[in-house]
Amino acid sequence: MRTLSAQFFKICTFFLVVIITTTAGLSIPSISKRDTVAKCPDNNFPVFVGSSCKTQHSMIVQCKNANTNARASHEQQCNQGENCVDFLLNDDVAFAMCVPVNKLLQWTNGNTDDEFCSGTIRFDSGASGDSISIGLNTYDTNGNPIQVFDMVEKVNNQQIGEVKNQHNFSQIYRNYNVHDIVTFCFIPGASDPHNPYYANKAIANAYIVRLSSIGGKDVQFTDIEPVISQNNTLYIEN
Known part of the structure; x- marks a missing residue:
């Protein structure tokens, strides 16, 4: 493997305070006080259905009327300095969240057609055996x-999962143990028939969250997410 970043074994730690009330099917304002989580501000459609990233800095939020099941959607912007990442709230509900850039794993292929892999991310404290959304x-x-x-x-x-010809990949990993290391890879695909080594530039954003911190356990609580360690060294797989 060839190291692409000069920052070798850089560790970033942080605390993310999340106030959560619910999962899909209840009023979205109760899910979080943070602007980075999807909201349903229209009182005619107060029930959260799902959300997905529209761009790097915005998400589409679907909401419904509890009585008629009529649905409406709206675009919600991320805060400055945040990028959108798609997760799963459970096996059936998509859940987008805007994450501060300094907490993300970010890497790019430049314009090269090869397999490019991220640095590492892991939880360094908290309970083992939890489910995480990746x-x-x-x-x-x-x-x-x-x-x-x-x-x-x-x-x-x-490897715990693989998809082809997509722009996002979200899954739930169960029985995560503290210090388990999560990594990501992507292959952009050749885009120039005259130069098989050339590919359009793609910028990858990756993150992990405990399902308990985004309402995946269907309970009301206040959670302080444990410290996450990141090593943002990037690699090309040979």
């Missing part, structure tokens, strides 16, 4: 979703 999105240089040929997610260097 999210990976790829965007072009204008912040719009860009489809790539292959996306892979790994825990402790063991």
